[in-house]
Each structure stands twice: as C-alpha cells, then as structure tokens.
Amino acid sequence: MITLTGQNLTLEQMKEVLYENQKVSASLSSMKAAAKSREAVEKIVSESRVVYGITTGFGKFSDVLIDKENVQDLQLNLIRSHACGVGEPFPEIVAKAMVLLRANALLKGYSGIRPLVIERLIDLVNKNIIPVIPQQGSLGASGDLAPLSHLALVLIGEGEVFYKGYRIDSLEAFQQEGIFPVTLEAKEGLALINGTQAMTAMGVVGYLEAEQLAFQSELISSMTIEGLNGIMDAFTEEVHIARGYKQQIETAARIREYLSDSLLTTIQGELRVQDAYSLRCIPQVHGATWQALDYVKEKLEIEMNSATDNPLIFDDGDTVISGGNFHGQPIAFAMDFMKIAVAEMANISERRIERLINPQLNDLPPFLSPEQGLQSGAMIMQYVAASLVSENKTLAHPASVDSIPSSANQEDHVSMGTIASRHAYQIIQNTRRVLAIELICAMQAVEYRGVEKMASKTRLLYDKGREMVPSITKDRIFSKDIEKAADGLKKMKLQFLRQLDILK
Template sequence: MKHPFQFGEDTLTPALALALARGSLNGAFSSTTKEKIIKSHDAVAAIANGDRVVYGVNTGFGPLCTTIISKEQTRALQENILRSHSVGVGDAVPQEVVKLMLVTKLHALSFGYSGIALATLERIHWHLQNDIIPMVPTQGSVGASGDLAPLAHLFLPLIGLGQVMADGQIQNSLEVLEKHHREPLKLGPKEGLALINGTQFILAYATRAVERLHNCLELADIIGAMSLEGVLGSAAPFHSKLHQLRPFAGNQHVAFRLRTLLKDSEMVASHQNCGRVQDPYSLRCMPQVHGSSRSAWLHLYQQVTTELNSVTDNPIILSAEESISGGNFHGQPLALPLDYATLAAAEVGNISDRRTYLLLEGGEAGLPKLLMKNTGINSGFMIPQYTSAALVSENKSLCFPASADSIPTSLGQEDHVSMGSISGRKLNQVIDNLENILAVEMICAAQAFDYRRPMKSGKILEACHELIRSQIDHAEEDRIFANDIRKAHNLISSGAINSTAYDIAQKHDINLKGDYYEQFSIS
C-alpha cells in the first residue's frame, strides 16, 4: 500500500495494523471520513442539547445509567470517566501493544458512529506520529464493557493527565504537551465514553500474537525437519496421498512444506532401505500437530481481521434521532479464539520438546548420546532440554481458558464478562516461552545436523543451518548454553530463519508455499 492508510475507510489487516504501529506506514483521514466524523459529533451535540435521554451522553455510567446528567455537566462527565476508570495495575503494557491500541482505536472511531470530535482523533494520531506513547498498566480489564481501565489510561494524556513515553523517557503528559505547545483537550459529550468503550486492549495483544504465532508455526516446520534429518527420520509420513485421505487444510499445508524442505536430501536418501518401520510421533505426526495449530491460528486471524474493522463502541450513534445501546464491546468473539490459540501454541512447544529429547537419546549411527562425543566430563546438551521442559510445563499451566471465567461487575449491570484481556496477555506469554523452546530444539537440531556430514540436506535446510552456524558454533565441550539459547532466540524472534528459507526458495525456484499459503499467511 503506497498511499497512506485511510482510517475508517480502508480495510485494516493485522499486517497493516502492525505497519502503522511501527511507523512503516502512515495513516490519514480522508475528506469522506472527516465528514462522517463531524456528522456523528454534531448528532451527539444535538442529543446533549435536547431532551432525549441517551446512555453515556446525558446519563451516568454502568449502574448509574438512570442518573440524568444536566446539560451543563455533560463535559465534566466525560473527563471524570477517564479519571475514575484509570484503575489499572501491574507492569506497563509493551510500547508496540500501546501503539496498536492507538491504531485500532483510531480506525474504529473513524467509522463515524461514536460522536467523537475530529480534533480528538487528530490529537490521538498526533501522539502516534510523534512517538509520544501513553503508559498503560497491563491489569484491570475484565474484557467486557470495553477494556475500560487500560483505555482510560491510554487517553489520560488527551486531558493532560497520566504519563507518556517520549524521547526514551517516562514523562508527565502535561509537561510533554507544553514542550510541544499543545493544550489539553476539553472533551465534549460522549467522547470519554467513546474512548474507553471498545476491545482495543484485547485486539492489540491479539494482533501482535497473530504475527508472532505465525512466525513460530513457520519455524516449527523448518526446525522439525532439521531434527528429522538429525535422527535420520523418514519423509514417508508426509506423502501427499496419505494426507488426501484426511484432507485437513492445515495438515496438508505442513506435509507439503516438509516434503519440500526434505526434497533431494542425501540424509533422507541414505536410509531408505533401513529396517526401521516407523518414527516416533513427534516426527511422524508433525503435519497433524503443526497443522492443527495452524488451523487454530487461522481462526484467530479471521476473528482479529473482523474485529479490526468493527465498531465496538456503545451506544452507537446513527443520527440525532436514533442511537442503539448494545453489547459490541463484549470481548467474547476474541477471547475464545485467543484461548484456542494459546492451547495451539503450547502444543507446538510440547511436540518440539519431544523432538529435542529424541535428538539427545543418540543411538542412530553417528549421533552421540547428548549430542556430544566426550560426555561424562561434559554434560553435553542434557541441560538445555531441562529449560525446554520447564517452559513446556509452564505453558501447560497457562492453558486454562480465561474465557471460561466470568465475575459480575458494575453492581450486576455487567453480569457476564469475557476476561479476554487475560486471554490476550496469556497467549503472548505462551509465545514467549514457545520461542525459547524452539530455540533449544534449533541448537540441538543444528548440532545433530553437523554429525551427518558430509551428507547434505535440501537447499533450504542447508541455508538455514548455515545461518545458525554463523551465529552459534558447534560444541564439543560444555559452555554456557544460555548464550546459545539467547542467540537462537534472536534468530527466531527476528524472523531471520523464515526470511532465509523463503529467500532461498525464491532463488532456486522452489515452491515452499503450496496451495494453502494464502490461508495460512499473515502477509
């Protein structure tokens, strides 16, 4: 997309949202969008000056919805809601997630159904453009009546309150505004409510997870194929005819990728007539396990894309005469797929750890136990697998679905909530662990790969192995393996391994994408 993204007009995808948050894509408001925003704002002003009672415009909030607010107090009401709802606790939300919150809120409010003033949206956009990013605590949202607490903190700087990250330092918002010759905004009717009603906290974490989990899924195929080469496993379980008989799209996609990665491998060819009938499940069932996790990812991707282009405010302002109070702010449409994706991510780590264990067992010709020749005085790669096992176990404890719980709030007005904010944070925690689990498997798979020389694998796996070895040396005696894990994690989280795989595929005209790539790709 060469031209600026048009908030409230263009279709937002996870990739575009991330590009906007990272500053590689600019956003703007078209003249058509500005007209819609102004029209909606005028409609709210008319309601505030009239006699019709509309929730959040001239009433209190939550259980105070029957308390009528005078025309003179409607502005004070909106600033008070930001103050009163800023009750978050815990560590600060990562800055990229906060930027995603700003991006997704700008888009949702730009549809013109929230009564927000154009000047307010332009100020939010100013924060994003100038990298003056609000400080937001991680905890306090129940994921229903909007992500109230985190969104209240997000927009405190609009009225000169709260803190922001600017120039690499946490600073008081009012001081930063003064440095930039900006005045705090005076919020109009319904603006405070429009700002804090919505699912943007859940959505931001979900958008980030879509990219991160996709990266791990792509990596799991590559690293799993390297592990299979290390133990001289069979490529037969990835045959297309087998997977046509159980044609799940995710399974077929992974099986295709594994066939492609292992094609023309001397390692595979070296044992075609061996006596071993079947490999353990962690090798043989990669299409079924990785593929199922890809299907869970796809469901999350679809739900996130819908939410990115939705209005999650309440009430919805259709005109000065028509407004609808509903529940578009409820986080359940994201909470359930987030919990599903959490389980899917944990299972990718679970099977990865089992492959690491197989690599350590040795027993195959040329592959020493614990992946090191002189063991006894050396422990070899025994202990990195402990770290992997610990992370797998930790992920299991994080798999309880947050969306299975609901605690009534707002004196019973909000009697069912999604807890989707917890789902979003937990998924990213599990992905944090998964990246390190894959890092452990990767250094072990690369070590096993070395013992298969002078045989060569396929071009893509050879290039990935070469990249790993450019950062992490082969080990024939003990060293601080935490340093290796850290380097491997950097290769994983940066996307370098996947980029290398696709670059080599393109260079040699190898199709690594298959028929299902568009389904299972964030790009």
C-alpha cells in the same frame, strides 16, 4: 501511508505500522461520518434528551441524569476514575496497536466523537508517542475500561508515555512535538474507553509473532528430521490429500520442499520402518495449529474493524442504541484457541528435542555431548524445554470460561478476553524458547551427520543459526545461547523467510 476507514484494516497493514513504522491517515469520508455522528451528540445534549453516557452516568449510574454544564466534568471524571490499571505496562508495540485500533474503530462513525480527537490518536501513532498502559485490570466486557482509560489520559495531557526511548509525562512529549491535549466533550471519554482494543491489540501482536513462529517451527523441525535421518514417506502428498485438511496438506508440502535435496533423510525400511509421532505427524499437528491460527486471524480482522463502544448512534442521531458490542467473548475464545494451538507447537517440539538428545532413541552422542561424561552437553536444555511446556499448560487454561460480576451486578457476565490475550502472548514467548532449544540441538545433530549433506534450505537456517549460537565444543552457560537463539528467531527478517519461499 495507510489510510484508515474503519472498514478494511488488515493484519498485513498492522504489521507495516507496527514493525516498519508506516504512517497512517484518516480517509476524508470516514472523517465526515465521524463529524456527522458528532453533530448528533451535540443535538442530544442541546435538547437535554436522556441518552446513556451522553446525559447520564455510567454503568449502575445509568439512571442518574447529568446537567448540560457538567458534561465535560463527567467525561474527565470517567477517565480519571477508570484509569486504575496495575502491573507492568503493555509492550510498546501493543500500546501503539491499541491507539491505532481505537482510531480505526472511531472512524466508523457510530461513536459521536469529534474528528479532532481521532486526529490526536493518529498523531500518537505517527509520532511514536506511546501511552504507558498497565496490563492488568480489564474484565474484557464494558470494553477494556482500565487499559483504555490510561490511553485516554494521554490525550488529555495526563498519564505517561514512551517517547524516544524514555518514559516521560505525556505533556512533555506533546510540547516537544508541538501538539496540544484535548478537552473531552460529551460522550468522548466513554467512546474512547468502551471497546475491545486492549485484548485485540495484544491479540494482533501475538498472532503476528505466532504466525512467524509457526513457519519457523516447520523449518526447524525439518532440520531435526535431518539430524535423526527421518523418513520422508510420511510427508508424501497423497497421504495428506487422503485426509483433506488444507493446512495439513500445505505443511507437508513445505516440509517436502525444505528437504527436497537433502542427503540426510531416509525412506521406509532403509534404517527403520517408521518414525515416532513427533516426526511422522508434523503435518497433522502443525497443520492443526495453522487451522487455529487461521480462525484467530479471521476473528481479529473482524474485530479490528468493529464498532465496539456503547451506545452507538444511527440515523443521524434519531436512533441511539445501548447494546453490548464491547463484550470481548469472540476475541476471548480466539485467544484461548491460540493459546492451545501455540502450546502444542512447544509440546511436540520438546518431544523432538528429547529424541535428539536421548541415546536410547537415536545413534547420536548422548545429550549431543562433545565429551561424554565430562561434558553434559544439551542435557539440561531439555529440562528447560520441559519446564516451559509445563508452564504453557497452566497458561493454556481457558480464561474465557471464567466470569465475575461487576458494577453492582449490572455487568454480570464478562469475557476475561484481555487475560486470555496476555496469557497467549506469554505462551508464544515460551514456545519460541522451546523452538530455540530445538534449533540448537538440531544444528548440533546435523554437524554429526555432516553439514555438507543438508538440504540447501535447511542449510540456510543452519548458517543463520550459527550466527546466533556457536557449535557446542565444550560446556558453557547455555542460558545465553537459548536467549540469543530465541531473540534471533524473533528478529528474523521477513526477507530471510521469503528467501526460503516461506512467505511469498
């Protein structure tokens, strides 16, 4: 059981909830803080004080006062009117992360929401009642209004959910679990939708996949080094210490470890003096990707524990401040950075694929073909990798440099952070397929060199890879192989990575 406090949720804990179905609960102290904040809201309503979002309309309607007897209608209208997202739903794992992050943010005690509503959010997480949330429609400032409104619809018994493998009305799932929808009171609708949880949830899932992919890319590239009789001198520790980047030093160390007992690698001057950049510069390029991912991780873990709605309540309600914590700029930048970093993993991987199949660049059979001319082998796999890499370059265009005014120019600068996070996720899926192609080609290359000469750790990957994709003995529909390899990389158990000492 993971206890939420609103203060210290980590990516490792998110991984446990999302991938290992760990249950969550709210700490007693955080629930008390939420209850105290709620008392402040009720006092504001009873005194008819003019406070944005509590006794006024929203956005450009912030100057319109709302009577006490209409506060429930105000919140209900807010949710219904803002639930206008479009497009395919977020992956279920992302929507679940969204619910968890929203609960954690509300537990900070600045939002004025009843503990009952937080309990219902936690129910959704623990019972795997996953809101159906369209991906498109957020500007990434004023919060992720449209996506989070679809989340809030579920709490009030409207909208749809994914439940036990089906897409059904939320009320039906509630009835099966014996729980009840809530009626939103003053400020509660606004507190639920005014936040960055859509972009952050998408970013969390993207980061966790990108982190695993970054480790896998080093192991796959190590097998490529063996397939090309790569030179190990470039990975010598002193070379990387001389530059000083921690992540570069660590990447080189892992490559050395993976290939420490290989009989397929060479030294300077044995076959050639130096390798091409796509081999020689793996620590520099992959290490730079790790630098970016470390930055992304830092920003995500801050945002996961942030109060991002508006207004925020301080001093037991004596101070209520309309600010801009809902603005997604920090996450927008982080997601754009992750896009570029992961796209570069695909870029350099595609160049290694070319070196594996191009007879002008190696001494292997052309295109790794089992029968030159009659069988095309991996020829078109490289086309696919090149296509995916090119698509990544378009997706990597920074979303955060764009802004379109909204709400009658009241909200005149927005982050587009949710678009950035969605595009980052697409790039990660594309990059995994590129690395899957490199894995297929590298396995074929080491077979020509002699599998028995492989390093013990790359041999483990080879054996795992051959469970996914058989050796190329004749041409077949390689699309199926690529998807199987990519799916295998995505589902690769953490125990396997730990077996290789990738994850301690």
